[in-house]
Amino acid sequence: xxxxxxxxxxxxxxxxxxxxxxxxxxxxxxxxxxxxxxxxxxxxxxxxxxxxxxxxxxxxxxxxxxxxxxxxxxxxxxxxxxxxxxxxxxxxxxxxxxxxxxxxxxxxxxxxxxxxxxxxxxxxxxxxxxxxxxxxxxxxxxxxxxxxxxxxxxxxxxxxxxxxxxxxxxxxxxxxxxxxxxxxxxxxxxxxxxxxxxxxxxxxxxxxxxxxxxxxxxxxxxxxxxxxxxxxxxxxxxxxxxxxxxxxxxxxxxxxxxxxxxxxxxxxxxxxxxxxxxxxxxxxxxxxxxxxx
Amino acid sequence: xxxxxxxxxxxxxxxxxxxxxxxxxxxxxxxxxxxxxxxxxxxxxxxxxxxxxxxxxxxxxxxxxxxxxxxxxxxxxxxxxxxxxxxxxxxxxxxxxxxxxxxxxxxxxxxxxxxxxxxxxxxxxxxxxxxxxxxxxxxxxxxxxxxxxxxxxxxxxxxxxxxxxxxxxxxxxxxxxxxxxxxxxxxxxxxxxxxxxxxxxxxxxxxxxxxxxxxxxxxxxxxxxxxxxxxxxxxxxxxxxxxxxxxxxxxxxxxxxxxxxxxxxxxxxxxxxxxxxxxxxxxxxxxxxxxxxxxxxxxxxxxxxxxxxxxxxxxxxxxxxxxxxxxxxxxxxxxxxxxxxxxxxxxxxxxxxxxxxxxxxxxxxxxxxxxxxxxxxxxxxxxxxxxxxxxxxxxxxxxxxxxxxxxxxxxxxxxxxxxxxxxxxxxxxxxxxxxxxxxx
Numbered sequence: 001x002x003x004x005x006x007x008x009x010x011x012x013x014x015x016x017x018x019x020x021x022x023x024x025x026x027x028x029x030x031x032x033x034x035x036x037x038x039x040x041x042x043x044x045x046x047x048x049x050x051x052x053x054x055x056x057x058x059x060x061x062x063x064x065x066x067x068x069x070x071x072x073x074x075x076x077x078x079x080x081x082x083x084x085x086x087x088x089x090x091x092x093x094x095x096x097x098x099x100x101x102x103x104x105x106x107x108x109x110x111x112x113x114x115x116x117x118x119x120x121x122x123x124x125x126x127x128x129x130x131x132x133x134x135x136x137x138x139x140x141x142x143x144x145x146x147x148x149x150x151x152x153x154x155x156x157x158x159x160x161x162x163x164x165x166x167x168x169x170x171x172x173x174x175x176x177x178x179x180x181x182x183x184x185x186x187x188x189x190x191x192x193x194x195x196x197x198x199x200x201x202x203x204x205x206x207x208x209x210x211x212x213x214x215x216x217x218x219x220x221x222x223x224x225x226x227x228x229x230x231x232x233x234x235x236x237x238x239x240x241x242x243x244x245x246x247x248x249x250x251x252x253x254x255x256x257x258x259x260x261x262x263x264x265x266x267x268x269x270x271x272x273x274x275x276x277x278x279x280x281x282x283x284x285x286x287x288x289x290x291x292x293x
Numbered sequence: 294x295x296x297x298x299x300x301x302x303x304x305x306x307x308x309x310x311x312x313x314x315x316x317x318x319x320x321x322x323x324x325x326x327x328x329x330x331x332x333x334x335x336x337x338x339x340x341x342x343x344x345x346x347x348x349x350x351x352x353x354x355x356x357x358x359x360x361x362x363x364x365x366x367x368x369x370x371x372x373x374x375x376x377x378x379x380x381x382x383x384x385x386x387x388x389x390x391x392x393x394x395x396x397x398x399x400x401x402x403x404x405x406x407x408x409x410x411x412x413x414x415x416x417x418x419x420x421x422x423x424x425x426x427x428x429x430x431x432x433x434x435x436x437x438x439x440x441x442x443x444x445x446x447x448x449x450x451x452x453x454x455x456x457x458x459x460x461x462x463x464x465x466x467x468x469x470x471x472x473x474x475x476x477x478x479x480x481x482x483x484x485x486x487x488x489x490x491x492x493x494x495x496x497x498x499x500x501x502x503x504x505x506x507x508x509x510x511x512x513x514x515x516x517x518x519x520x521x522x523x524x525x526x527x528x529x530x531x532x533x534x535x536x537x538x539x540x541x542x543x544x545x546x547x548x549x550x551x552x553x554x555x556x557x558x559x560x561x562x563x564x565x566x567x568x569x570x571x572x573x574x575x576x577x578x579x580x581x582x583x584x585x586x587x588x589x590x591x592x593x594x595x596x597x598x599x600x601x602x603x604x605x606x607x608x609x610x611x612x613x614x615x616x617x618x619x620x621x622x623x624x625x626x627x628x629x630x631x632x633x634x635x636x637x638x639x640x641x642x643x644x645x646x647x648x649x650x651x652x653x654x655x656x657x658x659x660x661x662x663x664x665x666x667x668x669x670x671x672x673x674x675x676x677x678x679x680x681x682x683x684x685x686x687x688x689x690x691x692x693x694x695x696x697x698x699x700x701x702x703x704x705x706x707x708x709x710x711x712x713x714x715x716x717x718x719x720x721x722x723x724x725x726x727x728x729x730x731x732x733x
Contacts, residue, residue, distance in 0.1 A: 260367070
């Protein structure tokens, strides 16, 4: 007779799930529901007077050109950062994967920046590029280029893009390196014997075989740029000049915390929440099914 | 040995604790936003007060920048554990005033506690800023300042200018900055910290032109911004023109650019008189300050300046005995000698008339005229409806919007007129939103 352990109780599975469920409800669902509820309210900063207004915060938001400006800024910022950090880290990973001296040393050094907190990264870059005191900006000036991220929106954008890209390269590098190491060497050797050049081997074999990693990283990077670059922006530009670096997340903070407009801020968070749900859905659908080896 | 000593100390502590339950001190939480030398001043004040009596104990906590402190206080109030005393910067005044029930007005606090309190003892320009139109003081003035022009005397002499005759008008200032620029300050002739406070708010008050209707918001929340007048446009246009060759150089929205003065990079800096402590500690050159410049063709200019800095708000819903302690602490702060000493050490304004007279009589200003500059500015002329002060809701966020528009103009993306029109329009929308949340 076969021996099988069975659990008859209906309660036990739920009891085992309970801790995880509690954590999810308390830290994820409850704040999310609060945000949705708050987005239907107009309230003063102290919470002394509250009015239920249904979708007014949303209509107000979409009637303001600033919101679309911020959306556009976010799209530009995230696509530039995602593209740069993915391509630079892929290049670095491919190089580090070769048989070179001190390979492990390079790898370790390249992973380091990931340990730096975003706000600290922002301050580091600010020190280098601050218009009057920054070391790098002084060097740029001696070359005759008028570098001024305090007033020029493009300069400020370039600054946050550099800081955000630098910060993300390590993470991407790690995944690309792992992905490269899992590509069977025999396939590459076979094509080398057939006479394919290194560049051709990369584009026809390595790159397609890396596509699941690349796609996963693309989604992770976009989510990173949407949410985790807040510290960098706050420390370097504060969303300025003239909103040139104000992303959607920074705007939530700015309106809600500095402006005391909790309803409008909550409405923005709800929209962001919908975006992330969309991104995650795409990731699950495509990573699981469409991207093929 | 060590063990025995520790044991002894513990035993002593136990007996000390158990023997004085009747004399348990009432704790008063004071949240503040002062850093550096000014933080030391706050800590010292609390220590002195705690040493002066046994019933109450003031506990100070630093809560970050002014907006951070205010937001921490608001969040704490919503969570039901607000501090007793909260330091709020002047632009948060309208928000705090509108929060009836969340705050306890100072005049009421003093009356309830039976503390002697005469609003007339305080400098009118200071007390007026934090009082209702009926003259009831709502918050307790703490660190007050006004905006002044800081001058690098050495740089002036090098450029052939006389620091004893600082520029009086804006055109004079522009000329001086051009000369300074030619004499080696090619990255910054002059600069301004707090770009909106100096060039919109104080600018309007000093020229006796309305920043907003309804006495800049003091008479009611139904106020509308007015700072897109020809005079304002002319001033911004001048700054835009001078930005091109760095005769004027934009230095950010807050006071982070002040270091450009102490480092010697910018020989003229328009900023708060509270910059004094920093200049005294860090400037390695001879310096002085002077009143803010004005446009000579503007009728009535210069008028008088208005306040910056912060006041202490008492939060609502606390116990009577705690309020009594707060009232005692405010009386302690108002003491003439203490105020006179605070003024001469920190560079902030004396808040009582008696303290001002005392410092004046001591001849202190003869040797330190730069500490009197802001007081003379504030008292330059009897205030008009345009110069009593300002009280606009959503001011923190509004300042950012105004700064954004100024940045667009300085970067050449918008004309000065378009930038100010847009700043007024966007500001008015915020004022309406504020009016809506407070008038229900």
